[in-house]
Amino acid sequence: xxxxxxxxxxxxxxxxxxxxxxxxxxxxxxxxxxxxxxxxxxxxxxxxxxxxxxxxxxxxxxxxxxxxxxxxxxxxxxxxxxxxxxxxxxxxxxxxxxxxxxxxxxxxxxxxxxxxxxxxxxxxxxxxxxxxxxxxxxxxxxxxxxxxxxxxxxxxxxxxxxxxxxxxxxxxxxxxxxxxxxxxxxxxxxxxxxxxxx
Numbered sequence: 001x002x003x004x005x006x007x008x009x010x011x012x013x014x015x016x017x018x019x020x021x022x023x024x025x026x027x028x029x030x031x032x033x034x035x036x037x038x039x040x041x042x043x044x045x046x047x048x049x050x051x052x053x054x055x056x057x058x059x060x061x062x063x064x065x066x067x068x069x070x071x072x073x074x075x076x077x078x079x080x081x082x083x084x085x086x087x088x089x090x091x092x093x094x095x096x097x098x099x100x101x102x103x104x105x106x107x108x109x110x111x112x113x114x115x116x117x118x119x120x121x122x123x124x125x126x127x128x129x130x131x132x133x134x135x136x137x138x139x140x141x142x143x144x145x146x147x148x149x150x151x152x153x154x155x156x157x158x159x160x161x162x163x164x165x166x167x168x169x170x171x172x173x174x175x176x177x178x179x180x181x182x183x184x185x186x187x188x189x190x191x192x193x194x195x196x197x198x
Contacts, residue, residue, distance in 0.1 A: 044188055
């Protein structure tokens with residue numbers, strides 16, 4: 001009988017811990033004007049991002065469109081890189097193309113990582129496709145998207161920041177664990193109103 005009671009108490013403790021964990025996992029939310037979003041709201045963002053790998057360094061203006069909310073959820077539905085400049089690897093005199101290799105949307109969620117608020121891409125196998133000319137020949141590589149980025153509540157709006165804390169990604173060609181993204185940009189809705197996150 002004592003064994004049964006002990007088992008029951010242990011199960012109650014496990015269920016309580018699970019409930020607390022689930023509550024903590026869903027505690028984050030997207031907001032506007034200090035009010036939590038109850039439905040998905042469209043956002044736009046233009047970010048200055050620098051992509052680097054062992055023998056590659058490119059900077060582009062990356063435009064994203066998607067939704068944030070309700071709660072911690074979000075989706076990146078459109079990604080377009082323009083005005084790309086090469087600092088290493090790709091020939092600057094030829095067009096540089098960067099875009100999503102895997103199908104969109106990329107799903108996201110607000111989480112606590114590295115003792116701070118971050119936006120995590122939950123879609124598996126999300127990759128960039130990078131195409132340019134190297135030494136006079138066409139060159140294409142596929143590199144893992146940085147899995148999460150910091151969310152900073154700036155005065156103007158919530159800002160996504162690639163701060164280098166997330167693990168570096170792998171590319172199909174080249175040594176593993178060397179693909180990195182730096183930069184960031186504000187998230188705004190289509191009328192220019194800001195977002196916040198907590």
